[in-house]
Amino acid sequence: MLNDSCRSGKKGQDGKEVGLEDFLSEEDIFDDIDKAKKIFYSLPSPLETAMLIKSAGATYNETVLNDLANVEKYSTNKSKALNLGIYTTDLSFACLFDQAQTSLKYMDATRRLATEMGINDAIDEETMKRLEQNLNKREIVMDIISETFLNSSSYLKENDQQEVAAIVLVGGWIEGLYIGSQMVGPNPVQGNKLVDRIAEQKLSFSIVERMLQDNKQNQLGEENRDIVELINELHSVKTAFEKIEVQTSAVKVDASDTSAVTVLKSQTKITVTPEAFAELQAAVKSLRNNFVQ
Amino acid sequence: MKKYLPYIVTLAALIAFNQSVSAQCKGFAKKLCKLELTGYIHDGNYHAAILTEGEEAELYKTFYSGQNYRLAVCGSETLPPIEFQVVDAYKNVLYDNNQHNDSGTWDFKLESSQQLKIVVKVPVSAQKTEFPNSGCVAIMFGFQDK
16 A cells, blocks of 8 residues: 555655555554545535525425425335435425425325334324424424434435435435426526525535435445446536536635634635526426436 | 354354444444534434544545534544544645644534545554454534534
């Protein structure tokens, strides 16, 4: 195994040419074991996704949510996982717009899918009762959604189903992109806050890719078909994002601000043409409609 | 069959131990670390693992402009205070909890959306023990409803 300087094949960290003496000894390999890192990729959760769409100026439109009757259709592990994410984003979206009865119905759909996936403790009777009793208290409903999603993701990750947890997250994230892009409709792209927010998701798309690549194989080296299929399905969205430019500057910490909340100053330059956005809109719509079928 | 019995028992014990440790980690994140997000809404994501002294973990996440975030990094009692840094794509260290009394939380907001990396390290304890200590480390995020 070579260290980074050797892998580059040219110069070491001190700028000197790398020679044979810079190769590692067999003992040094054990240093690497100590340094082996656990890597986490964090996508916006369904709750954060819904919050991002709302804060960018989206309005509530129930017709864009996945039809509740569809819950009957999902028979494969992949479709259940994707739609658990999709329904959780829909639920979060309804909750953020204070749609009490709709929230209750979508919580019931997520409960059904979670149970079918073997996650029995994610949403129990007590949770449903607590939800019913607090339907008009948004903060409490948001806390319940957060807790049920934490229950599902922790169950999956701790029962060696990380790849299923990844599929749930991708489903929820795509639903957020779908709702957001549907809300833009035929409105102009330039100066549109919602369009910028959707374009910025390019930053999260690179995390989606890495997360799926990381889960492509299990510990025995066996390929996970659902993940491979999902990577292929996301190809059109990747192509569309490639036509959108998101450039970020280095971040500076605002030291003059003495408040408890640190302000991180930086600039992001987003370049998105109407054609590129239309392509992304179409790719997301097609993919999402394929997921909910 | 008899000769395999000790192996089967050992394997079963190992599986049971792993599940028990995992369940503890989940409980730790839910019941203890989540409390650090009081005043914020937990995003619902679960990032926790058993780490040993000297081990590091990294988390990659995109943070969006206009949101107020709280980052909480917690370690179980068996571990020394967890060190963490927040780094941008240019490798600038934006926050180092070593310079803030080993604080377990950081509140921040961004002028523009950025992909950041959270580097978490379990330091090696000053007290020498026969085996390095292991414990649960959780990384949690909260945001505020606007």
